[in-house]
Amino acid sequence: MANFSTNEFKAGLKIMLDGEPCSILENEYVKPGKGQAFNRVRIRKLISGKVLEKTFRSGESFEGADVMDTDLAYLYNDGEFWHFMNNETFEQIAADEKAVGDNVKWLVENDLCTLTLWNGSPIVVTPPNFVELEITETDPGLKGDTAGTGGKPATLTTGAVVRVPLFVQRGEVVKVDTRSGEYVSRAQK
C-alpha cells in the first residue's frame, strides 16, 4: 500500500494509525510564519468508530489503509458468523461479531448493508438508514391516542427495542431509523 504525506491528507483518505485503519475527516494546515508547519487532523478510527483530533508534523508519512466499502445483501446468521452476498457476483462474505457489533439488531434478510472491508475482511457492518421490522411484543395501547405523547417500548423481531406511539400494536411492521434507533412510521403495506 502506498504512503501518504500529511500534504496529501483530505477527507475520505484511509490511513493506518497505531495499527488501526482510520479515515481522515478534516485536515488543517498550520504554519507559524517563521516556525515549523504541522497539521491538525480529525480522524475516525474505523474499527472502534472513535473520532480523534491529532497533531502531526507536516510532511510525516503514513501507510495507506486498504479499506473499501461494498454493498452486500444480508443472508443469515449461522450462530457464529453473519453472511452477506454480492447480488451481482453472488460472492459471499462472512462478518464476525466484532464487525457486526450493536448493528446486529438492524439486520434484516435481503437488506443491502454496507460492509467496510480492511484487507478484504469486514471490520464494520452498516445497516441501511431505514429498516422495517415487525413488533413481537408491546403493551396494548390506549385507543384514540395519536403519535407523539411519549409512547411505549416495543420489542422487534431482531430483539431491538424502540419507543413507538401508543396506537402501534403487536404484529405491526414499523419503519425505524437505524442511525438514531428511533421509530419513523408504520410501514407502508
Added chain:
Amino acid sequence: MNDWQPSATVDRLRQRAAIIKQIRDFFSSRDILEVETPALSQGTITDVYLDAMTSAHPLQGSGPASTLYLQTSPEYAMKRMLAAGFPDIYQIAKCFRQDEIGRLHNPEFTMLEWYRRDYSMQQLIDEVAELLRCIFKLSSTKQVTYQALFLQYLNIDPINVSEQSLSSICFKNKLGDYVTQVKKAHESDSSTAVDDIKDALLQILFNQCIEPHIGQYVPICVTHFPASQASLAKLNGGDGDGGDKKTALRFEFYYKGIELANGFEELTDANVQVERFENDNQIRKSLNKPVRPIDKRFITALEVGLPACSGVALGLDRLIMLALGCDSISDVMSFDISRA
C-alpha cells in the same frame, strides 16, 4: 467545473482595493516611499522552515542557466536599499513560499512590508497598531510579552525551560505524537538540534494552548521571542540596555487567532547575521534538507552598514480577510492557487 471563475466576488475585490488605497494613504501621509524590488532574485534565505521556489535562467541571456529564487519576502532587497542610503520605505509585494497551502496560506500571496530608520521595536509596534486600528476601525490594541503568555496559560517560563519539561507539557496536552515526530526528524542531537526541537514544541504549545485565547477582540502584539527564534532581530541586550540576550527584539501581531504580522528591531551586525545563517544551515543538514547559499549581496550591505532601523512584514491577504470577516484568504484573492 467552475474553476475558471475568480475565487472572490467583485464586491470583496472592491473592498480589497479600498483597503489597499487606505494603506497607501497611510504611508504617503507619513512620507514613506513606496518601492518595488525583484520578485525573482539570485539570492535567497536560509530559514529552516521557509522554502523558496526556484527557477533557472541564464543571467546574460545565454549560456548556462543560474538558479533563481522567488522571494519569500522582500526583506533583503529592502534592507540593501536602506544600507544604500534610502529613506523610510514600504512595499506591497507578491511573495512565494513552497508547500504552503491552506485556509490561511497560498503559495503566492501579498505582503505589506515596511522599514523605519532609527525606530525602536516599540516605536514600530505603535505604528503597526495604529494602522491596524485604522483598518479594523478599532479604538485599542494590546501588547504582552511571549514569556508572560506562557506563564499565564501554561505556567512555564519559555525562556528558561528545559526540553524535557516542554515535552511533558506537550504530552499532557495530547501532543505526544508531534513530540515524537519532531525528535525523530533530527539526525543529530547537537545543541542546535535541541534548540530547534525546543522551538518546535514552544511553537506548537503557543499555537494550540495560547493563540486561541488571545487577540479575540482586538489585535494583540506579542514581544520578546526567545533568542533561538530571533530570526533577523536584534537580541535584547548587548548595548548596555539591561537585557540578557535571552530574548529577541521580535514581535508578532495576532488577531482572532491568526498571525498577522512579524517585525524586528533589525539586526545590523554582519558577523552575527552570517553566524545565524550558518546555524540555519546546520539545522537544515540535521533535518536532511538542502543547504541554502548565503546571500552575499545582503551580507555586503550589512558590512557597509545597515542603519539602525525596525521593519515589519504583514500578510495583506489575511488583513483583508479579517477586515471583511471572511474565513479563508481565497475569499479575498482573485484566483487562489487551485484556480490560478
